[in-house]
Amino acid sequence: MIKQLFKYLINTLLDRKCKVCGATLEHDEFGICHECEKGDLFFHPKLHIRGNILEERLYGLTKFETAEALMPYSDVAQTLVHDLKYYNSRNIAQLFGRKISEHIITNNLYSHIDYIVPVPLHTNRIKQRGYNQSELIANKIAECLGTIVNSTNLYRAYDNPSQTHKSFTERQQNVKGIFALHDSNMFSNKTVLLVDDVFTTGSTIIDCCRALNQSPNIRIHIFTATVAHIY
Numbered sequence: 113m114i115k116q117l118f119k120y121l122i123n124t125l126l127d128r129k130c131k132v133c134g135a136t137l138e139h140d141e142f143g144i145c146h147e148c149e150k151g152d153l154f155f156h157p158k159l160h161i162r163g164n165i166l167e168e169r170l171y172g173l174t175k176f177e178t179a180e181a182l183m184p185y186s187d188v189a190q191t192l193v194h195d196l197k198y199y200n201s202r203n204i205a206q207l208f209g210r211k212i213s214e215h216i217i218t219n220n221l222y223s224h225i226d227y228i229v230p231v232p233l234h235t236n237r238i239k240q241r242g243y244n245q246s247e248l249i250a251n252k253i254a255e256c257l258g259t260i261v262n263s264t265n266l267y268r269a270y271d272n273p274s275q276t277h278k279s280f281t282e283r284q285q286n287v288k289g290i291f292a293l294h295d296s297n298m299f300s301n302k303t304v305l306l307v308d309d310v311f312t313t314g315s316t317i318i319d320c321c322r323a324l325n326q327s328p329n330i331r332i333h334i335f336t337a338t339v340a341h342i343y
């Protein structure tokens with residue numbers, strides 16, 4: 113009885129409901145119940161074929177091997193990303209990381225990945241928030257794939273104003289030259305997986321790739337948890 117009451121209180125206070133079906137989550141379920149996780153939420157056919165919407169937005173603007181996203185920026189995705197960003201929800205990061213790894217393991221376009229590289233936040237932002245949500249996702253992917261995260265070589269040289277109300281051209285201008293590498297030799301002849309939580313116009317990814325491509329013979333794969341405006 114007390115156990116039930118405790119569970120009820122925790123679930124009510126922490127909004128422990130599946131974001132898809134609304135079922136009350138078990139102690140080992142986070143964001144989404146196991147049943148919904150098994151569905152097609154993370155297998156959107158449009159996001160995994162060659163020439164998908166992410167690749168289309170990047171073609172001709174930067175050099176990369178592949179680009180994919182787990183899910184469109186739906187209401188469910190928005191809630192998950194919001195929890196990840198503002199409530200330090202490591203469990204959501206682990207869910208994203210686990211699902212991204214499943215795609216990578218089953219896709220023969222990926223060879224051995226040397227480094228998982230999260231899109232960096234400026235140190236001011238990390239001080240504010242306490243963590244980089246993309247790094248949390250990267251940590252889980254590295255654990256699943258048995259490889260390592262490098263979150264120091266690629267860095268954000270200065271903080272940029274919010275992107276929210278900017279057009280594609282304005283966003284590109286806004287981020288151009290923001291990212292840089294400390295050591296361009298470190299990633300030379302290496303395969304890296306660049307990871308972010310949300311892909312919008314691609315301007316952030318393009319600028320990260322511009323910096324990463326300073327490394328001779330680098331191969332860059334891109335995987336984001338969500339992608340906006342796919343229709």
Ligand SMILES: [Zn+2]
Nearest residue numbers: 130133145148
């Ligand atoms: Zn569910």
